[in-house]
Amino acid sequence: MSQDYSLGTVEVALTPVQRLEEYLQSKGKRVTQQRRIIVEQVFARHEHFDADDLLAQLRDLIGPKKVSRPTVYRTLTELVEAGLLRKMTLGGRSVYEHDYGYPQHDHLHCTKCDKLIEFSSDEVKKIRDDVGREHQFRVTGHRLIITGVCSDCSRSRRTARPHDLI
Numbered sequence: 001m002s003q004d005y006s007l008g009t010v011e012v013a014l015t016p017v018q019r020l021e022e023y024l025q026s027k028g029k030r031v032t033q034q035r036r037i038i039v040e041q042v043f044a045r046h047e048h049f050d051a052d053d054l055l056a057q058l059r060d061l062i063g064p065k066k067v068s069r070p071t072v073y074r075t076l077t078e079l080v081e082a083g084l085l086r087k088m089t090l091g092g093r094s095v096y097e098h099d100y101g102y103p104q105h106d107h108l109h110c111t112k113c114d115k116l117i118e119f120s121s122d123e124v125k126k127i128r129d130d131v132g133r134e135h136q137f138r139v140t141g142h143r144l145i146i147t148g149v150c151s152d153c154s155r156s157r158r159t160a161r162p163h164d165l166i
């Protein structure tokens with residue numbers, strides 16, 4: 001493969017917490033200590049996660065009684081509305097990942113182990129824009145998820161099932 005499907009980088013002026021502060025201010029709300037901890041945890045590294053993954057991480061970090069499920073759900077919704085996170089639905093499960101400060105990309109989704117592989121393709125963007133133009137449609141984004149079986153899962157089909165959920 002000579003084609004480059006790697007992701008570029010995006011520069012942003014504000015930190016995720018500052019960006020959330022700005023968004024919440026416009027709604028007359030403030031960044032509470034709990035929200036701040038959640039944002040910091042979410043943006044510590046790029047990964048694909050669901051609300052339960054995040055809740056488990058937070059309970060490890062600050063103690064099981066310190067954070068409730070409704071708070072995590074509410075904050076995730078705010079982070080999506082503020083443009084910090086992107087939400088996708090995979091097999092009925094809501095999965096989140098960074099949007100703010102992270103380049104536009106698409107995914108390969110392994111239906112055996114739920115692994116997500118990221119890629120970026122100019123051809124996909126071109127097709128999207130061409131089709132949009134043909135329909136006088138103002139394109140603001142797209143989402144492409146290619147489903148199938150990853151190389152690890154096809155290799156280990158006859159051995160143990162991998163548990164490396166990402």
Ligand SMILES: [Zn+2]
Binds near residue numbers: 110114115150154
């Ligand atoms: Zn797999």
Ligand SMILES: [Zn+2]
Binds near residue numbers: 105106107
């Ligand atoms: Zn991704």
